Amino acid sequence: MKNLKKVTAALLLAVCSVFIVSCSKDDDAPAPLTPSQTLASTPWETTNAKNNKNENVALTDANVSNFVGFAYFKADGTFTMYNLDDSPKMHGDWSVSADGKTRTIVAKNDAGTVLFTRVVDITVLTKQEFTYRIYPDANNKEVYFDIIHTPTTHREPAK
Template sequence: MKELKNMMLLLLVIGSTLTFGCSKDNDKVVEEPKLTPSQTLASTPWVTSNAKDNKGNDVLLTDPNVSNFVGFAYFKADGTFTMYNLDDSPKMHGDWSVPADGKTRTIVAKNDAGVTLFTRVVDITVLTKKEFTYRIYPNNDDKSVYFDIIHTPTDHKEPKK
C-alpha cells in the first residue's frame, strides 16, 4: 500500500511538471523581419544627435568640422532623400543608395531642375534601427583624422518645401 502511495505521488509530481513546464504558444517571441541596410536607413527619419572625433571625444555640432553634416534626414524607399537644417530650412535633396553590404552610403545632391550638384560617398560605421553613423574625413588623403556623424531616429515630421 505504501508503495502504491509513493507511486501515485511520483506520478502526480511528473504530471504536474509536464503540465506546468510546457510553454504556451502565446509566450513565443516574435522576431522582427531582417531588414537590408537600405531598408534600415529608410525605416525612420534621422536627426544628428552627436559627433565624435578620431580620439572618441564629443564634438559640438556647431564645430566647423561637422556643422555642415547636422540636421534632419529623410531617406525614402524609392531612393530619394531630403535633408533639412535643425531650424527646418531646406539643406539638400536628391538620390541615395546603400549597397547590400551596408558599408557605404552615397548621396547625389541635385538642384530643383534635377541637375547633379555633387556626389558624396561616406563609410558607414553603424547602421541599426537605433543608430546611423557615418565617417567623414576633412582630408581624404589622411584617414587618421576623421569625424563620426551620429544620427538617431526622430519623430520630427518632414517640413514642407
C-alpha cells in the first residue's frame, strides 16, 4: 500500500509537471516591428541598384550615385546620411507611412531650414533589406531605379 501511494504521488507529480512545463504564454513571442521600427532598427548601407529591366547599375552611375551611402534612421524621427567615404551627405527628419509603402525625408541645413522633401516608394522593408524606388522623370513611371540597402555594422561618423 505504501508503494502504491508513492507511485500514485509520483505519477500525479509527473502529470502536473507536464502541464506546467507545456503551458507557455502567447505573450512570449515578440510583437512584430512596425515599418518605422524596422527602418530604425539598424544602420543601412547602399549595396546595389537595379534599373527597371532588373539589371544591376553601378553605384557610381549618375542616375543613382546621389542616393548611395550610409543611412542612420533614429527612433526619434531624425536621420543622418553619409557618403561611402564618411563625408556628410544630409540630415533632417524622416517618417515611414503606417502601411510601410512610402518613406519621407525632410533634409535640413545646420540652421534647421528645410532644403527639400523627398517621398519615395518602398519596395522592400525587412530587417535584412531596405529598397526604395526613384524615378528620374516623375511623369514616367516606366523608367526607375531601385536603391538597395542592407544592414551594416559601420559606425556613424562623428559630426
